[in-house]
Amino acid sequence: MKHTISELEDIASQVRRDVLRMVHAVQSGHPGASLGCADFFTALYFEVLNHNTKFSMDGLGEDLFFLSNGHISAVWYSVLARSGYFEVNELATFRKLNTRLQGHPTTHEHLPGVRIASGSLGQGLSVAIGAALTKKLNRDNNLVYCLLGDGELQEGQNWEALMFAPHHKVDNLIASIDYNGQQIDGPTEKVLSLENLQAKFESFGWHVITSDGNDMAAITKALHYAKSLTGKGKPILNLMSTQMGFGVDFMVGTHKWHGTPPSDAQLDNALGQLKETAGDY
Amino acid sequence: MKKYTYTEKKDTRSGFGAGLHEAGKRNKNVVALCADLKGSLKMDDFANEFPDRFVQVGIAEANMMCIAAGMTIGGKIPFTGTFANFSTGRVYDQIRQSIAYSGKNVKICASHAGLTLGEDGATHQILEDLGLMKMLPGMVVINPCDYNQTKAATLAIMEYEGPVYLRFGRPSIPVFTPADQKFEIGKAWMVNEGTDVTIVATGHMVWRAIEAGEKLAELGIDAEIINIHTIKPLDEEAVLKSVKKTGCIVTCEEHNKFGGLGESIARLLTTTYPAPQEFVAVDDSFGESATPDQLMTKYKLDPADIVAAVQKAISRKK
Numbered sequence: 001m002k003h004t005i006s007e008l009e010d011i012a013s014q015v016r017r018d019v020l021r022m023v024h025a026v027q028s029g030h031p032g033a034s035l036g037c038a039d040f041f042t043a044l045y046f047e048v049l050n051h052n053t054k055f056s057m058d059g060l061g062e063d064l065f066f067l068s069n070g071h072i073s074a075v076w077y078s079v080l081a082r083s084g085y086f087e088v089n090e091l092a093t094f095r096k097l098n099t100r101l102q103g104h105p106t107t108h109e110h111l112p113g114v115r116i117a118s119g120s121l122g123q124g125l126s127v128a129i130g131a132a133l134t135k136k137l138n139r140d141n142n143l144v145y146c147l148l149g150d151g152e153l154q155e156g157q158n159w160e161a162l163m164f165a166p167h168h169k170v171d172n173l174i175a176s177i178d179y180n181g182q183q184i185d186g187p188t189e190k191v192l193s194l195e196n197l198q199a200k201f202e203s204f205g206w207h208v209i210t211s212d213g214n215d216m217a218a219i220t221k222a223l224h225y226a227k228s229l230t231g232k233g234k235p236i237l238n239l240m241s242t243q244m245g246f247g248v249d250f251m252v253g254t255h256k257w258h259g260t261p262p263s264d265a266q267l268d269n270a271l272g273q274l275k276e277t278a279g280d281y
Numbered sequence: 282m283k284k285y286t287y288t289e290k291k292d293t294r295s296g297f298g299a300g301l302h303e304a305g306k307r308n309k310n311v312v313a314l315c316a317d318l319k320g321s322l323k324m325d326d327f328a329n330e331f332p333d334r335f336v337q338v339g340i341a342e343a344n345m346m347c348i349a350a351g352m353t354i355g356g357k358i359p360f361t362g363t364f365a366n367f368s369t370g371r372v373y374d375q376i377r378q379s380i381a382y383s384g385k386n387v388k389i390c391a392s393h394a395g396l397t398l399g400e401d402g403a404t405h406q407i408l409e410d411l412g413l414m415k416m417l418p419g420m421v422v423i424n425p426c427d428y429n430q431t432k433a434a435t436l437a438i439m440e441y442e443g444p445v446y447l448r449f450g451r452p453s454i455p456v457f458t459p460a461d462q463k464f465e466i467g468k469a470w471m472v473n474e475g476t477d478v479t480i481v482a483t484g485h486m487v488w489r490a491i492e493a494g495e496k497l498a499e500l501g502i503d504a505e506i507i508n509i510h511t512i513k514p515l516d517e518e519a520v521l522k523s524v525k526k527t528g529c530i531v532t533c534e535e536h537n538k539f540g541g542l543g544e545s546i547a548r549l550l551t552t553t554y555p556a557p558q559e560f561v562a563v564d565d566s567f568g569e570s571a572t573p574d575q576l577m578t579k580y581k582l583d584p585a586d587i588v589a590a591v592q593k594a595i596s597r598k599k
Contacts, residue, residue, distance in 0.1 A: 058355050066351075107383050115354050117383045120374050126344045127379055130351020130359075133336065137312070138355050157375070160344035168336075 003046055005217045010277035011082065012042040012216065016247045017274050018078035018281065022094040023261040029095060029103070032257035033149065034075035036180050036242040040147070040213050041079040048223040050142055053084035055112035063142045064131050066116060068124020069149035069178065070104040071259070077101050080113040081281075088281045122155025124148060125175055129165050132173040143230055146175045151183030154192050159204075165235040166205025174226045176238040178213065182255035198239055206237040213242035248273055282498040283473045285491050287457045291428035293449035293485075294392040298323025299428075300435025301360055301390075305331045308358065308439060314349050315362045316342045322362035322392050346372045349387045350379040358439060359387050365394035365448055366407040369414060380444050381417040388438050389414075390447045394424075395535035396563070396580055397452040397485055397573040406568035412540020414446040415513045421466060422513040424448040424534075426487035428456045430510060433464035441466055448484065450535075452573045455488050469516035475505035478591050479523040482533035483509045483542050486561070486582065490533050493587035502591060512542050517549050524550065529557040529594040533587055535577075538562035557597035559590035 003011075015038045023029035045051070050063045067076050074094065081088045086100075093099040100111040104119030116127045128146035135142060152158065165173060177197070185191050201208045207229050211222030219240065226236045244258065245251030248270040251262075262270055304311045305327045313327050314336040328335040338345040342363055349359035361368065368391035369376070380387045391410065398406045415422045423438065423445065425431040431449050438445045458470075472487065473494055482490035487508045494504045505523050509516065524530050530550070532543035543560040550556050563580050577583055 060355060064354065116350060116385075117378050120378045123343075123347045123375055123379050126347030126375075127351035129344075130348035131354045132351075133348065134352045134355035134357050137333065137357065140355070157341075157343040157347070160339075160341035161347075164338065164341065164344055164348070167339075 001047065005220065008042050008046060008220065009216045010275065011046055012038045013247070013275045014278040015042055015075060015078045015082060017271055017276060018091055019074045020248070020262060020267055020270050021280065022074045022078070022091055024267045025092070026095040027261045029074050029261060030071040030259050031074070031261065032182070032244040032251065032255065033069070033178060033180060034072045035248060035251065036244045036246045037072055037075050037147065037178055037213065038247065039216050039219050040176065040240060040242070041075050043216060043220040043223055044145065045079045045083045047220050048227065049145065055085060057115060059115065060138065061140060061142060063145060064115065065145045066124045066128040066131070067105060067118055067147050069121065069147065069152050070118030073101070073103065073105050076105065082278065085113040086111070091281045121149070121152040122157040125158055125161040128173060128175065129161055129170055132170045135172055143227065144173045146173070148175060148177050150177055150179045150181065150194060151188050151191070153177070153194055162201065162204045162206070169233050170235045171231055171233050174230065174236045174238060176240050178242055179239055180242045180244045182244045182258065184255065184258050186255055201237045201239070205234065207234040208237045208239055211238055211240045213240035214246045282494050285457045287455035289456055290453040291456050292451055292453050293425060293428055293431040294321070294451060295323050296425070296428035296431030297390055297392065297435050297447070297449050298326060300432035302326040302330065303432070304360070304436055304439045305334065310356055310358050311360065311439060312336065312352055312357045313360045313362060314338055314345050316340055316345050316367065318363050321364070322390070324362050342367045342372045343375050346375040347379045350383060350385045353385045353387060360390050361387065362390050362392070364405060365391035365410045366405055369410040370407060373413060377417060381420050384419065385444060386442055388445045388447060390435070392449055393451045394448045395450060395485065396568045396576040396582070397450050397535065399451070399573045399576065400570050402570040403567040408537045408563050408568065409540060410448060411512055411534070411536050411542065415545065419443060420513065421445040421511070423466065423511050424484040425510045426484060426508050427454060427458050429458045429460050429462060430464065433462050434510065437464040437466055450485055452485070454485055457488065467511045467514040467516055469519035470508040470510060472506040472508050473504065475503040475527065477503045477527060478505065478595055479520070479527045479530040480504050480506045480533065480587065480591065481509045481520060481530065481542065481546060482506070483512060485535050486533040489582065489584050490587055492584040493591070496584060496588050497591055502595070504591060509542060512545060515545050515549065520546060520549060521554055524554060524556050528598045531559045531561060531587060531590045531594050533561040535582060536562055537565055539565055557594050559594040561587050561590050
């Protein structure tokens with residue numbers, strides 16, 4: 001372990017503060033799933049990923065991460081900044097004119113840490129598979145990670161990718177699903193039910209693990225375990241339960257904060273629930 | 282009129298296949314992906330010689346485009362192969378976000394473009410692909426005219442860093458350009474110098490423009506014929522230089538009149554040097570089942586249609 005669980009939890013608390021302040025400042029963005037995934041991103045970037053913050057697009061000799069559900073850019077940007085890819089103060093430019101921190105992640109403005117544009121859903125798993133194939137051709141034993149939303153699984157392209165990876169034995173890939181059961185129009189069960197995801201993924205040929213994405217010890221352990229399963233002929237799928245809005249009592253567990261920013265009073269209330277551990281930007 | 286001859290007819294898709302095979306030999310970073318049309322795209326030689334660098338994706342074009350985008354990360358140069366319809370309209374959002382906007386070095390190689398696909402009919406005969414692709418910022422759009430030029434173009438795009446759309450087709454057509462040509466992206470190819478009218482043509486229409494040029498010569502009309510193999514970036518200098526000399530232009534393409542080469546030329550001329558222009562293109566229509574030759578006649582893409590368009594353009598000169 002590079003950090004104790006308590007240290008990681010402190011970082012995640014700061015990341016949640018960043019997310020709330022970023023979306024509040026421009027009164028736009030997606031706080032709900034950003035808060036829900038703060039623990040995953042913190043565990044990944046501060047504990048699990050073998051990565052070089054001196055960014056290169058090709059990422060030779062290091063692990064790669066792709067975010068498919070690009071609307072949760074705020075949490076990714078915070079973790080990239082907090083782990084050293086760019087100055088933390090740049091978070092203040094989120095979604096503003098001429099920023100590198102576009103509403104959805106892009107390579108177009110050359111933000112260190114981002115290797116593909118995402119936002120239009122359903123494409124990230126395919127991209128991650130492509131990067132994983134290239135790692136194999138380059139005889140680079142590092143891994144490729146990817147995060148997808150659960151609502152995003154309604155996009156058909158995911159199922160093309162889910163079919164491809166086991167067939168081609170892409171076993172250097174760990175895909176995580178942000179399984180929060182919510183999407184813009186309501187609970188996924190009501191909008192378009194995902195049914196038994198674990199059984200679906202297993203029947204496609206993935207090695208599926210489940211985890212609690214809002215328990216730092218559990219998600220860290222799950223990602224390390226996922227890593228130990230690579231190289232065995234199957235792609236790995238981490239079905240990660242989270243709660244949208246986790247960490248803020250009035251935001252948790254509802255789709256209402258998917259794309260809604262907090263008001264001034266709501267921000268104060270939320271920040272009061274989250275420890276400032278590394279200094280606000 | 283300069284005399285063009287040929288000794289054989291070949292399909293441009295085979296030029297792509299030969300070019301891809303050669304590209305694979307020259308650069309170990311070249312990889313090829315295909316969506317269950319390896320044979321139709323003539324990718325067998327590459328796949329057989331470099332099995333590790335060939336990815337059979339299955340009938341899943343959206344997945345293929347994004348896998349190709351991902352494969353560039355780490356230095357590979359992916360060439361995707363499927364029909365033009367499935368290379369563009371079916372996967373437009375994937376190309377837009379993961380390839381064009383992301384600036385990825387993917388070569389989108391598209392066969393069976395246009396009416397000359399023939400009997401399979403309109404579901405497969407895309408006539409909108411040039412427009413779709415040229416609207417994407419940063420996308421290079423190439424439509425070579427014969428086997429040799431398609432092979433040369435395939436090798437040229439390997440050397441170019443950035444997204445490219447390479448369009449070619451199914452029918453066997455005359456091979457009239459040199460086997461040893463150097464293909465320069467964005468550089469128009471002068472087929473015949475003339476003074477009375479400029480004819481610009483792309484893809485399969487270049488040979489038809491040459492046939493039209495011979496008929497025009499018999500009528501005493503001296504046509505300048507230019508092969509625009511690169512629709513974007515357009516060789517504006519070559520087109521303007523020619524139109525300033527001839528005073529009118531006819532554009533020829535196996536594509537809808539909306540969104541294709543003709544509209545690129547019209548934009549150029551109206552903003553710099555207005556001149557009479559006539560379009561030889563499909564008149565905002567889908568295709569249908571028939572032989573390629575029957576379709577080219579019905580949809581007015583024959584040399585006789587070019588001759589008529591030339592006469593009209595010349596009559597509009599002041």
